[in-house]
Amino acid sequence: MPLKVSQDPVTDEVDLTRLSQAGDRDAFARLYDAYIERIYRYVYFRVADQQMAEDITSQVFLKAWEKLDSYQIGSSPFIAWLYRIAHNSVIDHYRTRKISISLENANPSEISHEDGTDEKLDLQLKSRQLRDALQELTEEQQQVLILKFISQLSTAEIAQQLGKQPGAIRALQMRALQGLARYFNLESEQTYDL
Numbered sequence: 001m002p003l004k005v006s007q008d009p010v011t012d013e014v015d016l017t018r019l020s021q022a023g024d025r026d027a028f029a030r031l032y033d034a035y036i037e038r039i040y041r042y043v044y045f046r047v048a049d050q051q052m053a054e055d056i057t058s059q060v061f062l063k064a065w066e067k068l069d070s071y072q073i074g075s076s077p078f079i080a081w082l083y084r085i086a087h088n089s090v091i092d093h094y095r096t097r098k099i100s101i102s103l104e105n106a107n108p109s110e111i112s113h114e115d116g117t118d119e120k121l122d123l124q125l126k127s128r129q130l131r132d133a134l135q136e137l138t139e140e141q142q143q144v145l146i147l148k149f150i151s152q153l154s155t156a157e158i159a160q161q162l163g164k165q166p167g168a169i170r171a172l173q174m175r176a177l178q179g180l181a182r183y184f185n186l187e188s189e190q191t192y193d194l
Contacts, residue, residue, distance in 0.1 A: 013078050021068050022154035028068070032061055035079055038151050039086050045150045046090045048131060056093055056125070060086045080161040133183040143171055 013034075019027035039060055044053035061087050071081050082085075103130045134142050145163065147153045157172075 009141060014073055017068075017071065017073055017078050020065075021071070021073075031078060035082055036061070038079065039082055042083060042086050042146060042151050043090060045146055047093060048128070052093070056086070056089050063089070077157075077160065080157075083151070087143070095107050117148060118140050129184075133180050135185050137176050137179050141179065144172045145176050145180075148173060 013031070016027045016031050020031060036057065040053060040057045043056045043060070044050065047053050047056065062083060064082055067085075071078070134145065137145070140162070144158060147158045147161065148155070153161070155166045155169050159169045162169070164172075
């Protein structure tokens, strides 16, 4: 969601960031409004739990507000800085919590076709499969795919955020997609072998 202040969102971002660093809460609120959706999508895809994603996203913006004086205007886009905070917050989340899902606690009699539970379960299963497949990729490949397809950044924006050339980003994306294809081909072969 780009900033909607004037004709030049980059200048607006710089101005809003300067005002925020000077303590202007309204300027920071405008940055928050501009980027909350993108950061939430990034976090949600990594944790796949709506409440947890909301909590971590809130923490990201709280950390950004608290550390705003450490952000150097012009060194990277503000959104790139937020993504870095979000990435570190997700890592911290997994370091401090062990997530487990117990199938024994599921009660099949409570599952109803009318409430869409079967569709939700199917979507959760597919999301889990995709997350498992992503775990087979390198950290950089994971980041490129998430930034490209979940956060919908352009190749140039991803290159700037990761400090790489656009050609390197395209190569990482291609290798990552090939890795996912191999993973899902192996999964389907194993399913049919049963």
